[in-house]
Amino acid sequence: MRVLEVKGLRAGYGQMEIVSNVTFDVGDREVVAVVGPNGSGKSTLLKAVFGLCRVFSGAVLFKGEDVTRLPPHKRSRLGMAYLPQTGNVFESLTVRENLMLAAHDLGEEEVGKRLEGVLSLFPELGGLMRRKVRTLSGGERQIVALSMSLLRNPSLVMLDEPTAALAPRLVKQALKRVVELRDEAGVSIVLVEQNALSALEVSDKALLMVSGTVKFWGSSRELLEDRELAKTYLGL
């Protein structure tokens, strides 16, 4: 069974359609990169899949269940996780409070177990627990945000430009971490990324979006090898 299936999705804000007729799917432990020029609707697509913007038509299926009309908090409880590009942590809360919030509907024993798992993935979190998130660096905040998603034990994590706040030298390292996440936490990942080359290198499949529509859907290697598409739309 596919973890995520998106069928003919048309979505946007108010009356404005930003994403038109998008179809793709994500398999178990698969990394799908969503790439494309600025303003092509990549972030809106993730929001639509998670229920954060208006869906005009089409369907979103999570593990075979139609979630198109479910509110985000219910999708989250089913095992979908979404990490926005900005505002993905609560700045006025401490790291511990952020993590506790992510696990707010779990029993204490379960929280402890999952926290242990997250700390084994990101040991640096241990020393940051009492600090307010607003005092952390961009990279540290991304780790907190990612940990919050993982605490919910999701089957699917959707990351909107996770490297946006990072120094260029850290981008590759961060994306490598994303793949490790897939392998160690056993999750499927949808990755929206401005840094197309790095994203395509670590992903299994690629969705190239241009002006809200799908220009390419297939293996990442294929897209990298398509010189025309890569040069025209990704500047590679």
Next chain:
Amino acid sequence: MLDLLVGALVYSNLLALMAVGLSLALITCRVSNFAHGDFAMVGVYAAYTLSVVAGLTPYAWIPAAFAFGGLVSLLAYLLVFEPLRERTDLVTLMVVSMALDMVLRYSLHVYADLMQQWLRVYTRLFMFDDFLVEAAGSRLPGVLPASTAVVAALLASLYVLLYKTRVGVAMRAAIENPGLAEALGVSVERVFALSWFLSGALAATAGVFLPFRIMVSPDTGWSMLLPTFAAVTVGGIGSLGGSVLGAYLIGFSETVLAYQLAQVGISTAYRPLLTFAAIIATLLVYPRGLSGLWSGKGWSLRRRS
């Protein structure tokens, strides 16, 4: 002079509860709730009715007033503000709250008429009988220790709820970034509903103390709005700690100014002038209010813009 201080402290206590309640509505739905004063009057009439029927002092019915006010506020949120929260702008929400004020106020008038008919008591321009306490050779009205103790207990409980419980962390998170809280499985609607319950409950509790100091009618809540908005503005819009501080500043200044006006033979009808001046001066000079001085630290909840 002692009476002046007592009056100022009691008035400030009421304002503190009203202002914290109003702030809760502001930081959740961003609505400047003009119906907030009516929640106070719901508390007054709930306590009055129960005390007449059961024959106990209105102080005994503070928990019931808390619950009634919270319930009315919760219904206002669920039926009016929640459906509009994401669909409309702030000005529309404010106008909607004005309409709600009229509905609630005139419903209270109807209730006052019915209560007068059924229970044979005055339901407009009435006051509650208070008890007196001996302290340091003076006789003080019971409303002073009662309101001070209730305000201290409620604000301390609210602090514990917000900072020491999981529900509180969820509330603070949903206030700061509702979208992200929702993405993490928090039902923002439920969290905001709780905030609105508390908002109305605090106002209703404040209301119970009002008739111990002044004569009240269903319109009294409306007249409490101006100083409440002033306390919230001076304290820093959206800051709970600031609202408490603003309430004591406005409460004491207003009371002392009214006293001074009376001393020099000027009508105390000019009392609201100071309140208006405080709002305007704050917005012009330092719009972040007192909480701007410690923003980001302590008891300061703000929503991301």
